[in-house]
Amino acid sequence: MTFLNILILAIIQGLAELLPVSSSAHVIMAEKILGLDPSAPDMTLLLVMLHTGTMFAVIVHFWRSWRETYFSSTAAFKHNALRIILATMMTGIVGLILLHLIKKFYASDASTFEIESLFSNSKLIASGLVAAGILIIVSSRIKESHSKELSLFQSMTIGIVQGLCLPFRGFSRSGATISTGLSLGVARKTAEEFSFALAVVLTPVVIIKEFVRVYQNGPTAYPAGMLSSILLPSLLGMVFSFIAGLLALRWLAGWLEHGKWHLFGGYCIFAACVVLWIG
Template sequence: MSEYFIAVIIGIVEGLTEYLPISSTGHMILVGNMIGFTGEKASVFEVFIQLGAILAVLILYRDKFMDMLRPEKLKLVNYKENGLSLIHVMAAIVPVMGIGYILHKPIKNHLFSTNTVIIGLLLGSIVMLAAEKFAKQHLIDDIDKITVKQAFLVGLFQILSLWPGFSRSGSTISGGLLLGMSRKSAAEFSFIIAVPLMGVACLYDFLKIWKLLSISDLKFFAAGFAVAFVVAYFSIIWLIRFLNKSSLASFAIYRFILAGVSYYYFFIR
């Protein structure tokens, strides 16, 4: 299979699944194993193209990021009156960053396999359906109304995503629903906190494996980055529109089907 065809396939998978609640890591592991794209180079590539997905959020929500950097938003004394701030973002990402740092090696060594992804897909689907069933009345329809406490609690739900297949966006959106957020506000908060979280995670992984790159890989990596960016950009727009009218149930059903198909493909056929 052509190297550039692989770049397009994996770029599409990353762009489609990074922000949809269906697990990008899980899909990358499953698809990578299906097409034989595994090993050290694949790991570097998958880390690098996540930067394309991050760029999509930065462009789509550039006004919100610029707003959070205003001087009054950076003051600890009155952050509560100024809407979403960097304090909210930090409260949401510190829990998963701490646990992720401590457990990074065992997670990479023991959870990045097809069978653990299948388990994560199933359990994540159950969490999402439970969130829809037991969601509080939507009191928060705007991300500027989210409190620091709620941001922190969403961050605790995000820890579930350290298990491949659970889905970071699925975990955070589910947590948001249970805390009284609308699907749209929960999704947008999930996108925003993904930027620093994914940025740090990518940098951490990239610094460990960048030496595996060569000049000849640049075009291959650039192609994957570009595809991931474009697909992520439009998938975010689509998801917000979808969640304005529909629930997470459709994604949960898809995940159940994917888990079943993957189990058959890897363990039965």
């Protein structure tokens, strides 16, 4: 993998991960265009580090507002922590149910089936992008609420929708969760903060899962000296994705707060057409 490949993937991951346009869809298409093998050891480690970079970007960007909202008092912390925990629980439940259903009705051999085998399916990616695009456009037409408090029902509903995003590349997690919040009458800034608070809880689980896969591959995938040779490029990719992520979050906040949210929906539908064209 060349330095240019790392730079391209890091920028795509950093921007698309934190904009409501599905980073997974963009990264998968970029891998196809660049002729990269997503199952290659260096790609696996790189993608883990790119996710880590964007997670740090979220923490840095939102830390001040989270400190004022979630950590302003013990009562505020308990209030918001309960909602994040409930939403995350609903995400896990829905995600596991979906995985079971997909294995039951889609996989020919459920014992050896891995959900990752669906990730490169262009039709599924395009369908996810269209679904996210429609949800974003519909939510943008709902009159903005000034409710800064999330109810338990709103939190759990957002968690359920986040769970629906997990198995499907193209169905943007941030786009779906923020749009759901807006549709339920949550203020734009509150919906954005809550969506990315959920991301900070969920992302480490994804990172750990991928690191376990890297570890289990062991010496067969990483012969002596290879791990150290691909670690530095992966760390470099993490830095680039961190910077791109910070820029993306500023862009997102500006468009969300200035009534341009629907443009992301239009882009998702356009991207779906491109995905089908690339195949």
